[in-house]
Amino acid sequence: MAIRVNLISGRTIQQGVAMEAGKEKPAYTTACGIIELDPADFKKLGAFRNTNVRVTSSYGSVVVKAVEATQGPHPGVAYIPMGPWANMVVNPNTYSTGMPTFKGTPVEVETAKNEPVLSSLELVRKGCRGELA
Amino acid sequence: MTRTVTDVICPFCGTLCDDLEVVVSDDGKELHEVYNACAIGAEKFLHSQAKDRITRPRMRQEDGSWKEISYDEAIEYTATMLAEAKKPLMYGWSSTNCEAQAVGSEIGEAVGAVMDNTATVCHGTSLIAVQDIGIPSCTLGEVKNRADRILFWGCNPAHAHPRHMSRYSIFPRGFFTGKGHTGRKMIVVDPRPTDTASMADIHLQIEQGRDYELLNALRVAFKGEKLPDVVAGIPKEKIYEAAETLKSGRFAIIFFGMGVTQSLGKNHNIDEAIAVTRDLNEYTKAAIMPMRGHYNVTGSGQVWGWQFGFPYAVDLSRGFARYNPGETTSNDLLRRDEVDAVFVLGSDPGAHFPFSSVKKIYNLPSVVIDPHETPTSEVCKVHVPVAFVGVEVGGCAYRMDNVPIETRKVVDAPEGMMTDEEFLKRVLGRVKEIKGV
Numbered sequence: 185m186a187i188r189v190n191l192i193s194g195r196t197i198q199q200g201v202a203m204e205a206g207k208e209k210p211a212y213t214t215a216c217g218i219i220e221l222d223p224a225d226f227k228k229l230g231a232f233r234n235t236n237v238r239v240t241s242s243y244g245s246v247v248v249k250a251v252e253a254t255q256g257p258h259p260g261v262a263y264i265p266m267g268p269w270a271n272m273v274v275n276p277n278t279y280s281t282g283m284p285t286f287k288g289t290p291v292e293v294e295t296a297k298n299e300p301v302l303s304s305l306e307l308v309r310k311g312c313r314g315e316l317a
Numbered sequence: 318m319t320r321t322v323t324d325v326i327c328p329f330c331g332t333l334c335d336d337l338e339v340v341v342s343d344d345g346k347e348l349h350e351v352y353n354a355c356a357i358g359a360e361k362f363l364h365s366q367a368k369d370r371i372t373r374p375r376m377r378q379e380d381g382s383w384k385e386i387s388y389d390e391a392i393e394y395t396a397t398m399l400a401e402a403k404k405p406l407m408y409g410w411s412s413t414n415c416e417a418q419a420v421g422s423e424i425g426e427a428v429g430a431v432m433d434n435t436a437t438v439c440h441g442t443s444l445i446a447v448q449d450i451g452i453p454s455c456t457l458g459e460v461k462n463r464a465d466r467i468l469f470w471g472c473n474p475a476h477a478h479p480r481h482m483s484r485y486s487i488f489p490r491g492f493f494t495g496k497g498h499t500g501r502k503m504i505v506v507d508p509r510p511t512d513t514a515s516m517a518d519i520h521l522q523i524e525q526g527r528d529y530e531l532l533n534a535l536r537v538a539f540k541g542e543k544l545p546d547v548v549a550g551i552p553k554e555k556i557y558e559a560a561e562t563l564k565s566g567r568f569a570i571i572f573f574g575m576g577v578t579q580s581l582g583k584n585h586n587i588d589e590a591i592a593v594t595r596d597l598n599e600y601t602k603a604a605i606m607p608m609r610g611h612y613n614v615t616g617s618g619q620v621w622g623w624q625f626g627f628p629y630a631v632d633l634s635r636g637f638a639r640y641n642p643g644e645t646t647s648n649d650l651l652r653r654d655e656v657d658a659v660f661v662l663g664s665d666p667g668a669h670f671p672f673s674s675v676k677k678i679y680n681l682p683s684v685v686i687d688p689h690e691t692p693t694s695e696v697c698k699v700h701v702p703v704a705f706v707g708v709e710v711g712g713c714a715y716r717m718d719n720v721p722i723e724t725r726k727v728v729d730a731p732e733g734m735m736t737d738e739e740f741l742k743r744v745l746g747r748v749k750e751i752k753g754v
Contacts, residue, residue, distance in 0.1 A: 194477070194575055195473065195575075196476050197356060197476045197479060200329075200356070200357035200476070200479075201360045203357075204361040206364065206689060207668060207689065207690070208690045208691075243672075244672055253509075255510060255511045255512055255514075255515075257510070258508060258509045258522075261525060263509065266668075268667070268675075268692050271669065276648065276672075276673045278648055278649055279581075280642075280643030281441070281442050281445065281583045281584055281642055281643055281646075282441050282442075282643055283441055283578060284648050284670070285579065285580075285581060286575065286671075287525065287575065287579045287580045288525050288526045288580055288581060304692050305690075307692075308667055308672075308675060308692040308695050309695055311672055311675070312676050
C-alpha cells in the first residue's frame, strides 16, 4: 500500500548536532535517514511506527525509516531533515533562480521492511557508482 | 589545570553568539567544556577534539581506498587542477573567515573560475529579491532593544538558530523592551506546527508553497480591503488579526527562512515579503531580515560584494565578473555540464545538493578542503583537512545582520595542520607560477 504526500525538508536540532558530530557516524543516519509522517498518514499507509519505507519521486528513490512527526499534526505533509537522504528525491530544478526546489516535492511512500537505511557515505558512494536499487 | 576563555564567538550559525565560555587545558591543546552555546554549537567545538579526526591530506586511489599524501602534494594537485581547467567551479566559502575568502577570490580571478557560496541553496533567492526591490533592514541589536512584533516566516529558529530567540528576538529585555517576551507578540507562518510555532501568539498554518498568496493577502488586510474566506488554507479572520497585530506594534520585524526561499515562487515570494514590510512602514516602523545559516555566508557575500560587485554566483571565466543566477549558479552549472573541475571549501555539497548534482562532482576532478569526513569528501578525488575556523584559528565573520565580528582561537590545531588561509595562499602562489604571472 503506497500513499502520496507532499515532501518538505529542512533543519532539525538533531540534524544539526549529528552533522557537527560527524556525518560518517551512525547518529547522523538516525537523525536524518528518516521521514516524519503524520499519524493520519501512518494510518493510511497501514504501517507501524519505525518501519523502513521507500520514498519515491520523479527524481529518485531512497529508503528511510518512517517515524511519527514530532512537530505535527500536518496530514499530507511529510518531512525528511536536510541531508543526502532528502536530496535523493527532492526536485533539483532551479527554474532559472539557482535554487533547487527543496520544499514541496510530491512523493510516494511505501513500506520496505527488509530494505536497509544506508549511511550517508554509503548512500552517496553507491548512488554515484550506480549501485543503488 | 584548566583555564576559561570568555567571550568566544560560536562558528555555527548566522546568529554568531559572542558570549560563549570555553574551558581549555593550560597548554591550550585540549578543549574540555563549552558553556552558553546551543547543542549544535557545543558539538562543533567538542568535535574538534575527536580522536578519529583526519589530520593529513589524502588522495582517492583507483580501487576507491584513500592514500595519505603531504600538504605539498595536495597543493600541487589543487593548483594544477585549477590552472588546467577551462572553467572550474569554486564552491563553498561559508564556513571560513573573510581573510581566506579574499585569497580564494584571487585564485578564482587567476584561473577564471566560477565563485559560488552556499547562498546558492539557501538565501540566494533573497539576494535576487534584494537586488530587485531593496531591503528595509536593521541590526539584531535594534531588534532586541525595540522590536515588539516578531514574525517568523518559513523558518524554525528553535531548531536552526537555537539561541536566536533568547538573545535577540523574543525573550531578551532591551532598552525599550523591558518586559521581555511578555511585551512582544510573536507570529509564525509555517505549514507545520513547529516547536517555534507552538510558542507563537498567532500561528498561521499555511498550505505549503502558498506564501505568495498569503503575503499578498496581508497587504490587502493592512488596507482593510475585502479578502476571500480562505487564503492559502488560512481563514480570513486570522489574516485580519495578524495584520492588525503587526500594525499595532511600535517596531515590527520579519525574519524569513528556507520555507520562503526554497518553495516555488522563490525570489518572487521574497519580493512580496519585502513589499509587506514596506507597506507596514505606512503604519509603524518595520524591518525584514533573512535568517542566514552558515556563520559566515553573509561574510562571503560581503567580500565578493566589495571585490566583484556581486554577492554569489560570480563567473570570472571571461576575465571580468559576470552574475546571472540560473546560469552562473552551482547547481545549474553542474546540471548542464558546464564546469570541468570542482573545488569545495567550507561547505558540504555532497550532503546538501540534490543528488543529480553530487553525481556530476563525482565524475569531475575535484578537491575538498574540510576538517570533517563528509559525503563531499566521499565523492572528491582529494580531501584536505584543515584547522577549524573559530575554534583553532580566528578571523573575521559577518553575522546575519551584516555586522562583522572577529572570531577567536581557543585551542591549537593538531600539529602540522594548515589553516584555510595558509593552504589557499600556497595554492595561489603555485597557480601564479604555473600561469607565469
